[in-house]
Amino acid sequence: MRSDKVRYFTPRDEELAELLIGIGIKRNVSKVLVYLANTEEATSRDIERGTDLRQPEVSIAMRYLKECDWIDTRESKSESKGRPVKIYTLSRSITEIMDTLEKEKKKEARHQLDLIQKMRECISTQ
Template structure:
């Protein structure tokens, strides 16, 4: 519900641990769904990364729903082929 956020803010807001946020951010970056910029912190240390979605969260969710539907359809298709194969191999006494 914000325009942009740091990894830490994402951790807190989503109730996820840092490794889980890192995995999610990698997926978002790989799909070009997030922009990232850096700001320097006061003092020493690495710059802080700020993230902003480039598409809506609902579009991202729809992508994953569609992906899972396709996977399920392939799995069901494979099961049907196995059923057909088992019927054709069945020997009736």
């Protein structure tokens, strides 16, 4: 399957990707997530062109998103001979994904605050 039109990043997309990067999501994952949130489906090649990422960066991001169960994959026969083309879509809404990220970040913050409290207790007992 070959896409007739490739969607390119807008300044708003860049801003959202930067916000995701700011909370600790890797750059390539952030860009792919934002790209897929704004298109119904895309091939790896569409994502590469639309996000200005290289093929290995897209592959690594896809692996991470698949592990998180945030994307669905299907195959479409290639126009030429060779491997079928993989088509990607988000398996959850971007809002659900943001909710998951928020829960994870709150859990991490609580854990770090607990560690700080334990350090304070250790210091005060010396």
